Amino acid sequence: MRKTASMILAAAAGLLLAGTAAAQDAWPSRTITIVGGFPTGAGTDIYSRMLAEPLGKALGVSVIIDNKSGAGGNVGSEFVARARPDGYTLYFGTAGTHAINVSLYGKLPFDVIRDFTHVSILGDVPNIMIVNPKVMPDVNSCADMMKLAREKPGQFRFASTGNGASTHLAGAAFTKMSGVDIEHIPYRGTPPAMNAMMSGETQVMWHQSLTVMGPIRQGVFKPLSVTTREPIAALPDVPTVEKACGIAGFESTTWYGLLAPANLPDPILRRLNREVVAIVSAPEFQKRLNDLGITPMWSTPEEFRRRNEADIEAWRKVVADVGAKLD
Amino acid sequence: MDLLSDIALGFGVAFSPVNLLFCFVGALLGTLIGVLPGIGPLGAIAMLLPITFQFEPVTALIMLAGIYYGAQYGGSTTSILVNLPGETSSVVTCLDGHQMARNGRGGAALAIAALGSFFAGSVATLLVAVASPPLARLGTLFQAPDYFSLMVLGLVGAVVLAHGSIAKAIGMILLGLLLGLVGTDLNTGRQRYTFGIPELSDGIGFVTLAMGLFGVAQVLVNLEQHAMPRATAIVGSLWPSRDELRRSVPATMRGTTIGSLLGVLPGGGAILASFAAYALEKKVSRDPARFGRGAVEGVAAPESANNAGAQTSFIPMLTLGIPSNALMALLVGAMSIFGVVPGPRIVEEQPQLFWGLVASMWIGNAMLLVINLPLIGLWVQLLRIPYRLLYPLILLLCCIGVYALNGSALEVGLMIGFGLLGYALLKLGFEPAPMLLGFVLGPLMEENLRRALAVSRGDASVFFTRPISATLLAISLLLLLAVLMPKVGRIRGDAFRE
Numbered sequence: 001m002r003k004t005a006s007m008i009l010a011a012a013a014g015l016l017l018a019g020t021a022a023a024q025d026a027w028p029s030r031t032i033t034i035v036g037g038f039p040t041g042a043g044t045d046i047y048s049r050m051l052a053e054p055l056g057k058a059l060g061v062s063v064i065i066d067n068k069s070g071a072g073g074n075v076g077s078e079f080v081a082r083a084r085p086d087g088y089t090l091y092f093g094t095a096g097t098h099a100i101n102v103s104l105y106g107k108l109p110f111d112v113i114r115d116f117t118h119v120s121i122l123g124d125v126p127n128i129m130i131v132n133p134k135v136m137p138d139v140n141s142c143a144d145m146m147k148l149a150r151e152k153p154g155q156f157r158f159a160s161t162g163n164g165a166s167t168h169l170a171g172a173a174f175t176k177m178s179g180v181d182i183e184h185i186p187y188r189g190t191p192p193a194m195n196a197m198m199s200g201e202t203q204v205m206w207h208q209s210l211t212v213m214g215p216i217r218q219g220v221f222k223p224l225s226v227t228t229r230e231p232i233a234a235l236p237d238v239p240t241v242e243k244a245c246g247i248a249g250f251e252s253t254t255w256y257g258l259l260a261p262a263n264l265p266d267p268i269l270r271r272l273n274r275e276v277v278a279i280v281s282a283p284e285f286q287k288r289l290n291d292l293g294i295t296p297m298w299s300t301p302e303e304f305r306r307r308n309e310a311d312i313e314a315w316r317k318v319v320a321d322v323g324a325k326l327d
Numbered sequence: 328m329d330l331l332s333d334i335a336l337g338f339g340v341a342f343s344p345v346n347l348l349f350c351f352v353g354a355l356l357g358t359l360i361g362v363l364p365g366i367g368p369l370g371a372i373a374m375l376l377p378i379t380f381q382f383e384p385v386t387a388l389i390m391l392a393g394i395y396y397g398a399q400y401g402g403s404t405t406s407i408l409v410n411l412p413g414e415t416s417s418v419v420t421c422l423d424g425h426q427m428a429r430n431g432r433g434g435a436a437l438a439i440a441a442l443g444s445f446f447a448g449s450v451a452t453l454l455v456a457v458a459s460p461p462l463a464r465l466g467t468l469f470q471a472p473d474y475f476s477l478m479v480l481g482l483v484g485a486v487v488l489a490h491g492s493i494a495k496a497i498g499m500i501l502l503g504l505l506l507g508l509v510g511t512d513l514n515t516g517r518q519r520y521t522f523g524i525p526e527l528s529d530g531i532g533f534v535t536l537a538m539g540l541f542g543v544a545q546v547l548v549n550l551e552q553h554a555m556p557r558a559t560a561i562v563g564s565l566w567p568s569r570d571e572l573r574r575s576v577p578a579t580m581r582g583t584t585i586g587s588l589l590g591v592l593p594g595g596g597a598i599l600a601s602f603a604a605y606a607l608e609k610k611v612s613r614d615p616a617r618f619g620r621g622a623v624e625g626v627a628a629p630e631s632a633n634n635a636g637a638q639t640s641f642i643p644m645l646t647l648g649i650p651s652n653a654l655m656a657l658l659v660g661a662m663s664i665f666g667v668v669p670g671p672r673i674v675e676e677q678p679q680l681f682w683g684l685v686a687s688m689w690i691g692n693a694m695l696l697v698i699n700l701p702l703i704g705l706w707v708q709l710l711r712i713p714y715r716l717l718y719p720l721i722l723l724l725c726c727i728g729v730y731a732l733n734g735s736a737l738e739v740g741l742m743i744g745f746g747l748l749g750y751a752l753l754k755l756g757f758e759p760a761p762m763l764l765g766f767v768l769g770p771l772m773e774e775n776l777r778r779a780l781a782v783s784r785g786d787a788s789v790f791f792t793r794p795i796s797a798t799l800l801a802i803s804l805l806l807l808l809a810v811l812m813p814k815v816g817r818i819r820g821d822a823f824r825e
Contacts, residue, residue, distance in 0.1 A: 040373045041657035053377045068734050071528040163516040186513050191650045198467040211656055213663050215648035218670020292663050
């Protein structure tokens with residue numbers, strides 16, 4: 001309901017402004033680059049390429065993806081923060097690059113709010129708490145897992161895709177808030193972490209929905225809970241952490257969003273927002289995102305910026321609580 | 328026979344005109360991508376993914392898979408012709424492949440690489456068809472201590488890679504290990520040797536290092552010669568001689584076996600395949616001195632191994648839904664978008680897709696052979712280009728390839744730096760191959776050592792009590808003794824003489 005309302009609002013705003021925009025500016029007249037902060041094949045890369053094709057069609061120019069990965073996305077963020085706000089350089093940001101890294105890295109050479117223009121939020125990536133039924137045959141719910149972990153403290157381990165990754169922070173927040181003793185073992189990315197879940201080296205994991213949907217549907221992993229406030233469309237029967245594990249208010253998701261350098265001219269911003277909202281809200285596109293386990297989202301630039309500002313504070317607390325730090 | 332009817336179903340799907348066409352397109356694109364250094368199959372597949380949304384899922388997967396294994400064929404071309412390894416698996420092909428080209432046997436080396444890859448691809452495809460479940464289980468048996476021991480074995484194997492002095496080889500491995508430490512520490516998030524440069528926080532790129540040490544250094548060495556020689560000579564037939572074929576057959580078989588097994592292991596396994604195959608050939612050869620001077624086995628074995636590994640790395644993805652590398656992770660994502668769910672039930676739920684993909688792999692390998700064999704004549708013609716025209720082209724390819732990875736100019740500078748280092752090393756008689764292996768294996772070894780100890784709560788006996796780990800360590804020890812024993816005798820002999 002809320003999404004539909006904001007979509008209509010955004011579309012109406014866009015219509016009002018479309019005339020003035022066309023009169024003032026020839027934008028876009030050449031190739032637009034969406035910079036990504038993570039390597040090719042990452043979730044951000046998959047989504048940005050899904051977005052690039054229809055966006056290019058709507059704007060009548062080609063839209064290409066340029067991944068500048070490194071330092072948890074900071075390399076790409078810094079590049080865009082210093083780029084010209086001409087509407088030809090955009091950034092595929094995440095809650096990681098724009099909310100978590102601020103606390104995780106201590107000091108960044110750019111300001112994630114002031115050096116950027118927020119265009120629209122694009123989607124939310126939940127983490128799904130999984131166990132391997134072959135390794136943990138008696139665990140059928142989050143409560144079972146917590147009971148086992150309380151009976152044998154320090155005997156169980158959770159895998160993450162790296163220090164400070166959402167898989168780490170979700171797991172660390174979970175163990176902190178529930179008080180159960182499950183040890184963190186970091187892996188370098190998804191493939192080795194999922195293999196550790198197969199071999200039983202680790203027993204539980206809070207994996208991002210993207211690559212874990214397949215194994216869940218095939219019964220390779222059992223989903224115990226999702227880290228969102230509401231159940232997700234892709235797994236409607238899997239309860240939230242709050243409900244399944246009894247941890248009130250637990251939420252640990254990372255959003256994706258489209259950004260541009262600071263001071264993007266308003267007509268360009270409005271046009272971009274209108275096109276992006278139209279693409280993401282199309283039912284076919286939403287279905288694709290849902291199949292990947294991404295919750296489709298869209299917003300006005302202002303809503304997106306407020307959400308980002310609020311999340312910086314929320315993650316600051318989580319990062320401090322779990323004691324994660326990178327320099 | 329169930330299997331026969333399944334395979335017939337697969338060929339029925341794969342032989343439809345549309346699927347045949349896209350299998351060809353994928354294989355051809357893959358070959359081109361493999362030939363161009365830097366632009367790997369991962370980038371190509373990511374770029375083409377959105378276009379394939381309009382295809383049938385099986386057609387899209389057939390094409391994307393074709394790009395992946397097609398790139399394994401193409402990768403050998405620049406390694407052999409101009410000593411330019413585009414990815415990990417083609418580094419060892421440079422060692423003897425490029426020497427063969429310098430001896431005028433470039434055409435034969437390319438043909439052996441293509442034929443070996445075809446054989447390996449066919450065998451591995453059959454394995455995917457008949458032995459997926461047991462092979463997938465093999466991958467899930469490996470835990471951190473086992474990976475650590477596998478890396479130890481790999482490093483001991485790196486000593487075998489060297490042709491000359493063992494001390495120099497060990498020195499190079501250690502230098503490789505040190506370079507591998509650069510970046511963010513996985514366990515603590517600390518920066519190591521990054522000097523505050525954000526581009527270094529994920530470590531030095533493999534392609535950056537390999538292209539510098541091999542490609543750029545080779546250009547520098549060649550420039551030094553006043554006569555400006557052709558890159559390589561061309562003598563005799565383009566095709567392998569009977570003797571070359573005779574030597575290649577057993578090497579191809581061994582390479583295929585090693586590649587098929589290691590391809591199933593996620594992470595470090597596949598990286599090791601071509602190195603391990605090369606090291607094994609050198610160990611079993613009656614005349615190891617030929618290696619590094621253009622031994623045809625040194626091309627046949629690693630090329631078969633990397634192609635076999637490329638096919639079998641589909642096994643954990645298809646049967647468990649567990650990706651064994653970043654590229655497979657991307658394919659899992661692609662399959663989810665198509666509404667296809669890889670996992671244990673895929674064979675029953677989607678027989679058309681599973682068997683169609685398997686059959687297309689075999690057809691694709693056959694197509695690759697047909698694409699690649701006639702191209703050999705064309706590639707070899709490239710060598711007739713005068714070197715003064717060829718070397719700027721090689722340097723340009725190196726720069727584009729490295730820049731294309733992360734869009735970072737700093738990495739191009741790093742590559743040139745490594746080129747200078749490689750030049751100095753060549754002048755001083757140090758070989759870069761053991762260094763690259765140390766660079767790749769070092770971080771994996773450290774990671775798994777610390778992980779194994781974290782899981783065992785500091786108890787180091789896990790390395791000896793886990794059967795896989797213990798076996799691998801025992802083999803490493805035997806190999807080390809076999810390498811060191813005669814040398815130790817010789818050094819002692821030398822000492823006595825003085």
